[in-house]
Amino acid sequence: MARGDGDRLVRCGRGHLHWGRFGAAGLLPVHDGHVLLQHRSRWTHGGGTWALFGGARDSHEDAVAAALRETAEESTLDTTLVTPFGVIGVDHGNWCYDTVIGSIDTMPTVERASRETRAAAWIAVDKVERLSLYPPFAKAWPTLRTALRRPVLIVDAANVMGARADGWWKDRAGAAARLRDELAKVVGFTGITPFDLAFPEILFVTEGAARGIGSVDGVTVVDAPGSGDDTIVAMARGSLDAPRLVITADRELRRRCEKAGAQVSGPRTVLSLLA
Template identity: 35%
Template sequence: MDLADEGDGGGWVIGPDSQRRWGLFGAAGLLLRAPSPDDPADPLVLLQHRAKWTASGDTWALPGGAIDSGETPAEAAARETFEEAGIPVGAVRVRGERVTSRMSGVPRPRTRIGSLLHDGSLPDGMSRSRSIEWTYTTVFADLPEPLDTVANHESVELRWVRESEVAGFDLMPAFAAVWPSLRMRPVSCVVDVANVLGSRSNGWWRDRAGYTSALLGDLAAAVPCALAPDSTSDAGGSWLARTTVVVEGAAKKAESPASLVRVDASGEGDDTIVDVASAELASAGPGNVLVVTSDRGLRDRLPAGISVLGSGGFLSRLGLK
């Protein structure tokens, strides 16, 4: 293979404490989830049983590897997962990412331009730091369903494992250390459909029922799924295990997929949302219910223990904006 076609991120870096890390430009792994067919609250996680010759071999971890220059962590993690597990890059729905390991004082790597190595120096006497911070990024992603895998030479086995059972495997030490913070909380999601529909400027007011049908179809195709935390959070995010949509007014003529729990409001939609969310809270407990709305008045009426996410943010995080 021509050098120009090879990735330039492969290689070890050595920090001030003489510890080695793989990936000249850092590394990334894909924390890939898919719904479990018999327990929506306990999603499946794709684990890789690493070949003995690899670093920390004969342990279980996430598929992933070195990031190439000019490549984002998400791109690298998806590419590596295709190479190591055969999961198509286009099937992966990336939800977010978090740096889960750092090492400072790493010598700045040289990048390859064609067949030449470039050390990153600047012209005209300008200075550039000779050291960087090496990072490992965990990329949160999911699939609509677990896909078949094809292992390459770096894997003994690939296996879809229930999230609740991951800790019982002989995990790579670095992965074992961060896994508790990466676990997702299963939540029951209650969607204020009228408010979410109103956040879209697509002409929905011309055909409320028709556009509601399209919205519900989009939601059904997206859930169950992961809602990853922001990059600064210590929590693992939420897994939307059950989604209830509250529909009101003319939108009640809309069609909805069977995978969604649908409640048609007999009166005011906000009253029904409060009732449904309160019932979910009594069943699931505090911290396990999420209401999707940007209506401040409705937010103020919700009981304590219920989380709220704005409609626009919800659509963006599901890739539906």
């Protein structure tokens, strides 16, 4: 496990040559309707086109670590300012390119920091397609454009608690607090389209005797003033610019949330990730 051990050409399952023995990753920072793109140097593959900062993953890196490192090597962006919220991958068989999407609070001036970069610029989302884009990025852009907002995971606490027999009926507040704390420890969630891996805002909806447990870092507890289902549906009907996944097994609630435009999945989606 050494820096640079991924710097190698490989042939994918489709017969194409790619850079990155262990795959590759790129970073797509987002701020206020703008994304940061790299203008590729003329000598690089696809030189003169616009794409993401990124490159080969090393053997010890996940996609997020590789994307942040490569961006810091190729530009002057302070990548500690970027908060990743999702990963979308393109699998070619034996090789995968992962786009890491993250938010940033400002649009700092970014300069080139390596020979691979000709320039860097913040581009308005609706103007990206007007640029001469690196072909793989151009192909991925329609999907990436739908994923520029941090996703939201809305958890029906009562329903998920009821999906496991841990004595929750004896102490609803205690069981809710345990579930909240377990969710806060999960590194990433699957099942939120179009992301392959998401780091969502987690809204944990409680009702009745489970109310009042309070929020923790990573999980916002929402005490339903009345019906928990009504509160969840109101959240599902929120800004549809952000992908939203509701976790519940309640059939009527599922129907209402899907009608509101949210994705819905059962408790096993999150329970399978808990320690």
